[in-house]
Amino acid sequence: MTHRILILGGTTEARQLAGKLAARADFTIMLSLAGRTGSPVAQGVPIRSGGFGGADGLAGYLKETGTDVLIDATHPYAARISANAAAAARMSGVPILALRRPGWEPVDGDRWLEADSVPEAIQALGDVPRRVFLALGRQEVAAFEAAPQHHYLIRSVDPVEPGLAVPDAEYLLARGPFREPDERALLQEHRIDLVVSKNSGGDATYGKIAAARALGIEVVMVRRPDLPEVPSAETVDALAAMVVHVFEPDAERGV
Numbered sequence: 001m002t003h004r005i006l007i008l009g010g011t012t013e014a015r016q017l018a019g020k021l022a023a024r025a026d027f028t029i030m031l032s033l034a035g036r037t038g039s040p041v042a043q044g045v046p047i048r049s050g051g052f053g054g055a056d057g058l059a060g061y062l063k064e065t066g067t068d069v070l071i072d073a074t075h076p077y078a079a080r081i082s083a084n085a086a087a088a089a090r091m092s093g094v095p096i097l098a099l100r101r102p103g104w105e106p107v108d109g110d111r112w113l114e115a116d117s118v119p120e121a122i123q124a125l126g127d128v129p130r131r132v133f134l135a136l137g138r139q140e141v142a143a144f145e146a147a148p149q150h151h152y153l154i155r156s157v158d159p160v161e162p163g164l165a166v167p168d169a170e171y172l173l174a175r176g177p178f179r180e181p182d183e184r185a186l187l188q189e190h191r192i193d194l195v196v197s198k199n200s201g202g203d204a205t206y207g208k209i210a211a212a213r214a215l216g217i218e219v220v221m222v223r224r225p226d227l228p229e230v231p232s233a234e235t236v237d238a239l240a241a242m243v244v245h246v247f248e249p250d251a252e253r254g255v
Contacts, residue, residue, distance in 0.1 A: 001026065002025075002026055002027070002028050003026060003027055003028065003068045003069065003247055004028045004030070004065060004066055004067045004068050004069075005021060005027055005028065005029050005030070005067070005068065005069045005070075005071060005243065006030050006032060006061075006062065006065070006067045006069075006070050006071065007021075007029065007030070007031045007032065007071045007073050008032050008070070008071065008072050008073060008074050008081060008085055009031045009032060009033055009073050009074065010033055010034055010073075010074055010075055010078070011073055011074065011075055011099075011101070012202070012204060013073055013099050013101060013202075013236050014031065014071075014073035014074070014099070015031070015044070016236045017071070017073055017099065017236045017239060017240060018031045018044065018045045019044050019045065020236060020237075020240050021240060021243060022044070022045045026247075027243075029045045029046065030045070030046050030047075030048055030065075030067075031045050031046065031047055031048070032047075032048045032049075032052075033047060033048070033049050034049075034050070034051065034074075034078075034081070052084075052088075054084055055083075055084040055085075055087035055088045055091065056088075056091070058084055058085065058088035059087075059088040059089075059091040059092040062088060062089075062092040062094045063092050063094075067094055068094070068095075068246075068247075069094065069095050069096075069097065069243060069246055070085060070088070070089050070094050070095070070096045070097075071096070071097050071098070071099065071239070071243070072085045072086075072096060072097070072098040072099070072230070073098070073099040073239075075200070076100070076101055076103070076198075076199070076200060076201060076224050076225075076227070077198055077200070077224065077225060079225035079226070079227060082098070082227045082228055083227075083228055085098075085228075086228035086230055089230070095231075095246055096230050096231070097230065097231050097232065097233070097239060097242050097243060097246075098227075098228075098230045098231070098232040098233075098239075099232065099233060099234075099236070099239050100227070100232040100233070100234060101200075101201040101202050101234065102201050102234050103199045103200075103201045103224055104199055104200075104201055104206065104209060104221075107213070109213045109214075109216075110209070110212075110213050110219065111212075111213075111216065111217070111218045111219060112218075112219050112220075112221050113218065113219070113220050113221070114220075114221050114222075114223055115220055115221065115222050115223065116222075116223050117222065118136070118140050118143050118222060119143065119146075120222075121196050121220045121222050122143060122144055122146055122147050124220045125147050125150055125194065125196075125220070127149065128149075129149045129150055129151065130150050130151070130193055130194050131150070131151045131153070131190065131191050131192050131193050131194070132144075132150045132151065132152050132153070132192070132193075132194050132195075132196060133152075133153045133155070133186075133187065133190070133192045133194070133195045133196070133208070134152055134153065134154045134155070134196050135155060135195060135196065135197045135198075135205070135208055136196060136197065136198055136222070137156065137198075138154075138156040138157075138158060138159075138160045141154050141156075141160060141164060142164065144164060144166070145164055145165050145166055148165075148166040148167060150166075150168075151168040151169070151170075152164065152166060152168065152169040152170070153169075153170050153172065153190050153192060154169060154170065154171050154172070155171075155172040155173075155174055156171070156172075156173065156174075157173070157174070157175050158173070159171070159173065170190070176204040176205050177203065177204035177205070177207070178204070178205055178207040178208060179207050180206075180207040180210040180211050180214070181211075182207065183207040183208045183210070183211035184211035184214055184215060186211075187208070187211055187212065187215055187217060188215065192217060193217060193218070194217065194218045194219075194220065195208060195209075195212050195217060195218070195219045195220070196219075196220045196222070197209065197219055197220070197221055197222070198221075198222045198224075199221050199222065199223060199224055
């Protein structure tokens with residue numbers, strides 16, 4: 001019997017999980033991407049791109065396709081998608097699992113100022129002009145037009161269009177992972193004195209946090225949003241085991 005699994009992705013872990021589950025002959029995988037990145041990394045499994053039309057649309061898709069398990073492996077800050085996924089699972093009766101990547105924790109030497117939102121992060125920059133590295137993703141950076149006195153270095157996978165309506169901004173196109181030595185060189189080259197970051201967790205983008213610590217640079221860290229309480233795991237292997245357990249609940253007991 002083949003089991004249909006829908007993975008809401010867009011993260012490295014989602015791609016890794018899809019590949020791991022697709023290796024089983026009894027699983028059919030569909031990986032859904034929001035379609036915000038113009039040239040996503042090759043995923044290795046069938047892809048669906050674009051939204052579903054909210055929780056109702058996703059619930060309808062789950063029923064129409066006969067999906068057996070829904071997996072939320074989206075970015076930790078994709079709160080609306082995660083909320084829609086949990087609601088769609090309830091409406092459709094399809095089991096949901098989530099991959100919840102652990103956040104970063106400050107260590108000795110870190111100079112973190114935590115903010116609950118991007119507007120709060122903007123306020124934390126202060127009135128005195130600073131050289132700020134925005135490592136937030138291109139959807140969030142337009143809000144910083146509210147503080148045009150700062151110099152901004154903005155890095156994104158796809159171009160920021162239109163650019164910020166501020167006097168002084170530079171743009172870098174790059175895709176992680178980013179190593180600490182390279183991040184340190186970047187911060188030094190652009191004379192950055194403050195980094196604004198989301199607490200994404202994982203290794204791929206931690207380099208800038210380690211580099212800021214090494215250079216004594218402040219970091220305004222935007223806290224994670226609240227996400228729905230659903231069965232979850234912190235790693236790809238642990239979540240893959242949970243998926244198998246959904247279909248083989250007695251396997252671990254050797255039945």
